Amino acid sequence: MSGGAVPPPLRANRCAAPGFRSSILARSIVEVTRMPDQSHERQPTASVQQRVAAIEAAFDERGMKPGEFIEEFKQLAEEKWIPENGARVVAKAWTDPAFRQRLLANGRDAVGELGLSMPAHHRHLVVLENTPTLQNVICCTLCSCTAISIIGLPPDWYKDLEYRARVVRQSRTVLKEMGLDLPPEIEIRVWDTTADTRYMVLPVQPQGTLGWSEAELTKLVTRDSLIGVARL
Numbered sequence: 275m276s277g278g279a280v281p282p283p284l285r286a287n288r289c290a291a292p293g294f295r296s297s298i299l300a301r302s303i304v305e306v307t308r309m310p311d312q313s314h315e316r317q318p319t320a321s322v323q324q325r326v327a328a329i330e331a332a333f334d335e336r337g338m339k340p341g342e343f344i345e346e347f348k349q350l351a352e353e354k355w356i357p358e359n360g361a362r363v364v365a366k367a368w369t370d371p372a373f374r375q376r377l378l379a380n381g382r383d384a385v386g387e388l389g390l391s392m393p394a395h396h397r398h399l400v401v402l403e404n405t406p407t408l409q410n411v412i413c414c415t416l417c418s419c420t421a422i423s424i425i426g427l428p429p430d431w432y433k434d435l436e437y438r439a440r441v442v443r444q445s446r447t448v449l450k451e452m453g454l455d456l457p458p459e460i461e462i463r464v465w466d467t468t469a470d471t472r473y474m475v476l477p478v479q480p481q482g483t484l485g486w487s488e489a490e491l492t493k494l495v496t497r498d499s500l501i502g503v504a505r506l
């Protein structure tokens with residue numbers, strides 16, 4: 275892809291749910307960066323540190339506490355929203371056919387059975403079942419959305435414009451570049467995340483693991499296999 279593409283404007287972010295804090299952040303960025311234009315003088319771009327300070331000041335003026343939110347979010351992301359959650363879901367689905375059916379019918383409700391929750395605006399969890407002849411892959415073409423509380427923080431490459439643009443049009447090539455060289459007989463389906471619909475891939479259970487415990491199977495499941503860029 276050429277270098278001319280630019281990220282979408284913050285206010286046009288389809289993936290920012292109504293009332294979600296990123297919307298507040300986006301509005302604040304717009305407000306604090308609006309410059310008086312009477313002079314028409316070109317203003318130098320503020321440094322990242324200056325922009326962060328301006329955003330924090332805008333929050334402070336409104337009595338909001340971004341520091342607390344960031345700490346809370348960081349703790350959730352690092353300690354609670356981890357790929358092991360999705361791995362537990364997969365291992366349960368491999369060992370419990372009734373759970374697997376419930377998971378495929380209503381992912382959000384089914385993961386709740388394992389004590390896993392999703393943010394309110396993640397209204398749907400669609401679980402995409404791989405087969406020996408089908409590989410599902412997820413992306414967010416506009417930004418970086420995932421079922422974050424189930425499969426963890428998106429890796430850097432998932433947020434990269436190269437991946438977001440190319441996996442849709444050149445999925446087989448992109449997967450090959452990422453180490454997954456699929457034969458032509460395996461169909462690839464790419465799913466684009468939206469604000470309220472999140473995805474996770476249910477990988478095919480590896481051969482030779484029938485009869486393994488859920489705990490043992492959980493250890494086999496990787497983040498990349500939950501995104502669909504790897505097979506187990």
Ligand code: FE
Nearest residue numbers: 289417418419
């Ligand atoms: Fe997104």
